[in-house]
Amino acid sequence: MKPSKKDFIAEAEEIIEEVGSSVLELQxxxxxxxxxxxxxxxxxxxxxSGLFGIKEITDLSHALESLLDxxxxxxxxxxxxxxxxILSNIDILKNLIDQVAxxxxxxxxxxxxxxxxxxxxxxxxxxxxxxxxxxxxxxxxLKVLSEYEEHRLKANLGDGNGIFLLKTxxxxxxxxxxxxxxxxxLKGTGELIxxxxxxxxxxxGSIGFNLLLGAxxxxxxxxxxxxxxxxxxxxxxxLSQAAAPESKTSKAKEASLKSAATTVxxxxxxxxxxLNTINELMLLRSALVRISQELTESYGYxxxxxxxxxxxxxxxxxxxxxxxxxxxxxxxxxxxxxxxLAQVVRRYTRxxxxxxxxxxxxxxxxIDKQIAEEIIDPLVHLVRNSIDHGxxxxxxxxALGKNPQGDLTLKAFSRGNSVVIxxxxxxxxxxxxxxxxxxxxxxxxxxxxxxxxxxxxNLIFAPGLSTKDGVSEISGRGVGMDIVKExxxxxxxxxxxxxxxxxxxxFILTLPITLAIVKALITEVSKRRFxxxxxxxxxxxxxxxxxxxxxxxxxxxxxxxxxLPLLRASEAFDLEEDIRDEYYGVVVxxxxxxxxxxxxxxxxxxxxxxxxxxEHLKNIPCISGAAETGKxxxxxxxxxxxxxxxxxxxxxxxxxxxxxxx
Amino acid sequence: MLSALIVDDSxxxxxxxxxxxxxxxxxxxxxxxxxxxxxxxxxxxxxxxIFVDINMPDINGIELxxxxxxxxxxxxxxxxxxxxxxxREDMSKGMALGAFAYLTKPVNxxxxxxxxxxxxxx
Numbered sequence: 071m072k073p074s075k076k077d078f079i080a081e082a083e084e085i086i087e088e089v090g091s092s093v094l095e096l097q098x099x100x101x102x103x104x105x106x107x108x109x110x111x112x113x114x115x116x117x118x119s120g121l122f123g124i125k126e127i128t129d130l131s132h133a134l135e136s137l138l139d140x141x142x143x144x145x146x147x148x149x150x151x152x153x154x155x156i157l158s159n160i161d162i163l164k165n166l167i168d169q170v171a172x173x174x175x176x177x178x179x180x181x182x183x184x185x186x187x188x189x190x191x192x193x194x195x196x197x198x199x200x201x202x203x204x205x206x207x208x209x210x211x212l213k214v215l216s217e218y219e220e221h222r223l224k225a226n227l228g229d230g231n232g233i234f235l236l237k238t239x240x241x242x243x244x245x246x247x248x249x250x251x252x253x254x255x256l257k258g259t260g261e262l263i264x265x266x267x268x269x270x271x272x273x274x275g276s277i278g279f280n281l282l283l284g285a286x287x288x289x290x291x292x293x294x295x296x297x298x299x300x301x302x303x304x305x306x307x308x309l310s311q312a313a314a315p316e317s318k319t320s321k322a323k324e325a326s327l328k329s330a331a332t333t334v335x336x337x338x339x340x341x342x343x344x345l346n347t348i349n350e351l352m353l354l355r356s357a358l359v360r361i362s363q364e365l366t367e368s369y370g371y372x373x374x375x376x377x378x379x380x381x382x383x384x385x386x387x388x389x390x391x392x393x394x395x396x397x398x399x400x401x402x403x404x405x406x407x408x409x410x411l412a413q414v415v416r417r418y419t420r421x422x423x424x425x426x427x428x429x430x431x432x433x434x435x436x437i438d439k440q441i442a443e444e445i446i447d448p449l450v451h452l453v454r455n456s457i458d459h460g461x462x463x464x465x466x467x468x469a470l471g472k473n474p475q476g477d478l479t480l481k482a483f484s485r486g487n488s489v490v491i492x493x494x495x496x497x498x499x500x501x502x503x504x505x506x507x508x509x510x511x512x513x514x515x516x517x518x519x520x521x522x523x524x525x526x527x528n529l530i531f532a533p534g535l536s537t538k539d540g541v542s543e544i545s546g547r548g549v550g551m552d553i554v555k556e557x558x559x560x561x562x563x564x565x566x567x568x569x570x571x572x573x574x575x576x577f578i579l580t581l582p583i584t585l586a587i588v589k590a591l592i593t594e595v596s597k598r599r600f601x602x603x604x605x606x607x608x609x610x611x612x613x614x615x616x617x618x619x620x621x622x623x624x625x626x627x628x629x630x631x632x633x634l635p636l637l638r639a640s641e642a643f644d645l646e647e648d649i650r651d652e653y654y655g656v657v658v659x660x661x662x663x664x665x666x667x668x669x670x671x672x673x674x675x676x677x678x679x680x681x682x683x684x685e686h687l688k689n690i691p692c693i694s695g696a697a698e699t700g701k702x703x704x705x706x707x708x709x710x711x712x713x714x715x716x717x718x719x720x721x722x723x724x725x726x727x728x729x730x731x732x
Numbered sequence: 733m734l735s736a737l738i739v740d741d742s743x744x745x746x747x748x749x750x751x752x753x754x755x756x757x758x759x760x761x762x763x764x765x766x767x768x769x770x771x772x773x774x775x776x777x778x779x780x781x782i783f784v785d786i787n788m789p790d791i792n793g794i795e796l797x798x799x800x801x802x803x804x805x806x807x808x809x810x811x812x813x814x815x816x817x818x819x820r821e822d823m824s825k826g827m828a829l830g831a832f833a834y835l836t837k838p839v840n841x842x843x844x845x846x847x848x849x850x851x852x853x854x
Binding site: 110113114117118120121136139213214215216217218219242245246249264265266267268269270277 | 742744745767768771772775786787789790791792793794795796797798799802803805818819821822825828829838
């Protein structure tokens with residue numbers, strides 16, 4: 071069976087993500103295991119792309135693999151420069167994978183491959199390692215070591231570590247888990263250089279493993295730590311090394327081994343399938359409630375009817391629990407996102423020639439996997455923006471009396487039903503005068519228009535303002551602030567900004583924790599019910615019919631000294647208006663672009679699961695889906711973005727019906 | 733029927749070699765993704781030829797070859813090393829331990845067929 075392109079992309083993305091975070095780990099602290107795992111991953115990538123015949127990815131992985139091989143064999147010395155170089159090539163690989171995923175033409179990589187080859191040639195080679203012949207380690211061991219293992223042995227000797235041979239015997243039927251257990255135990259003791267299987271002097275049905283360990287402890291300690299009695303000391307450790315601390319990376323490795331064994335990967339569609347089934351079960355539960363109510367109405371509080379009601383209540387509790395458990399499965403910690411952003415920061419800081427101190431808070435905050443994927447690009451843009459336009463160059467900062475090192479802080483935390491992400495820098499901040507000037511230049515606003523400071527600053531999110539000029543290599547990659555905002559809004563979130571000229575900017579993104587379940591306000595218009603996602607709602611208010619004014623053919627209402635444009639939901643959906651004295655206003659949107667949706671009644675706040683409309687209905691404007699409210703009733707979910715567009719395009723057409731002009 | 737064992741951590745390579753072997757003769761092909769897995773597969777089967785990669789997790793190909801060549805049950809089974817050009821030194825160590833032949837990746841199908849025939853006296 072030929073695997074599909076989807077399989078390739080899924081696996082390739084997983085590999086590349088792993089490689090990316092390993093390289094970062096390497097940047098923090100060198101560990102031969104991490105380097106070797108990067109080498110292996112790139113090797114796997116090469117094989118994978120080879121199978122699918124994607125030559126560009128194969129070629130680049132091949133070149134990269136050669137470089138990594140030189141590094142892990144100690145032929146080239148590890149420097150920050152090389153790690154950055156590898157990171158940039160990982161980015162190129164990632165791009166290629168994206169191109170495959172999006173069915174785009176794949177970039178030519180012959181230049182990149184040449185660059186890597188050149189780099190291999192230029193990189194300083196390490197001093198020749200000494201020969202192993204004089205160490206007293208027997209030829210029977212040396213002859214089976216691979217080049218890499220030999221190199222690790224030499225490196226351990228060079229560090230003054232002792233070399234030990236741990237002899238173990240296991241039953242052939244279940245040696246693997248026991249051996250793995252032992253290897254785990256070794257992690258804190260030293261480096262496992264090689265695992266040598268043997269059948270010499272081992273009873274039938276058993277298998278022996280001689281483990282070659284490099285460690286700084288004396289023989290007795292090794293025996294104590296490994297709980298093994300048959301340990302041979304091949305080379306004794308140099309004494310000054312005796313109290314070497316346990317390595318941090320080996321601990322991390324241990325944890326990751328464990329997670330590999332207890333984690334399963336699930337396609338998000340499957341989880342959605344389960345959620346749908348739960349939803350349908352909830353509908354059935356509602357039916358049970360209805361039946362029990364009807365029974366009560368007809369026969370009074372008959373014991374059976376009461377029982378039925380009780381049971382349906384228990385089912386409800388369990389279903390909700392199940393629903394939350396499934397939703398929980400979709401959650402991923404922010405650490406993934408932050409790792410990627412840290413990568414971006416490191417890379418672009420260097421390119422921009424600035425010095426930036428990155429602070430990260432809230433790595434454990436969780437967010438829906440789907441949202442996590444969607445917000446990466448906007449976040450990358452915001453981070454680049456801070457590096458490029460926010461934080462000043464070292465010289466400028468010194469001249470301004472600031473710390474030469476800029477501060478960039480990424481923070482994630484949950485607040486109620488939302489997750490808040492903050493990106494804060496202590497850079498130049500946004501100058502409202504410049505924004506205003508530019509907006510006038512671009513004819514986005516007229517000179518006569520009077521805007522307050524907030525409105526001016528929010529103009530940076532308007533399409534067309536963040537243009538190419540003055541945008542450098544770094545953030546000038548076609549994504550403007552308007553796209554950032556559009557993306558966040560489409561996810562049901564919003565973007566805020568706090569900025570002060572000279573002191574820095576803080577972008578605040580508020581996003582729903584999950585896309586699968588949404589808190590919504592159920593409203594009624596012309597006797598029909600609609601759900602409005604709570605994340606879109608700023609506030610609600612009651613107003614009387616005669617407080618509505620019409621300005622330039624457009625209905626508005628004065629709310630706290632500001633004019634709020636109104637959109638009658640009945641009009642948007644072409645329903646016959648239910649004329650009444652009092653209406654409810656639901657304020658949606660942010661900043662300048664806010665409207666009040668006019669509703670007849672507000673019914674309740676509830677959690678809904680939005681389901682897409684089928685083929686025939688999907689083009690209905692201003693409706694994003696349907697949901698059931700747990701009362702065996704289907705409501706349509708308003709598409710607030712579309713409603714806003716509707717409202718603002720109406721500005722010209724003028725559609726005042728049945729309202730009172732003032 | 734003859735049977736072969738392929739020990740390689742890359743599924744791609746395993747399936748590629750499998751298809752070539754099956755091309756040559758009626759051979760039952762077993763696969764192992766690591767040396768450890770090979771230890772589990774070996775006792776239950778009578779194997780006529782083994783293909784071994786060098787760079788693998790757990791134990792490397794040289795260590796596996798050494799194990800096989802020092803075990804009375806397996807020492808007569810011909811071993812073909814299949815690895816990359818970069819592992820040439822490692823391959824020569826494997827040859828010194830008694831492997832029958834080595835092939836470099838990407839494997840030339842004709843060469844592989846030739847080697848199988850020789851190893852199995854076909």
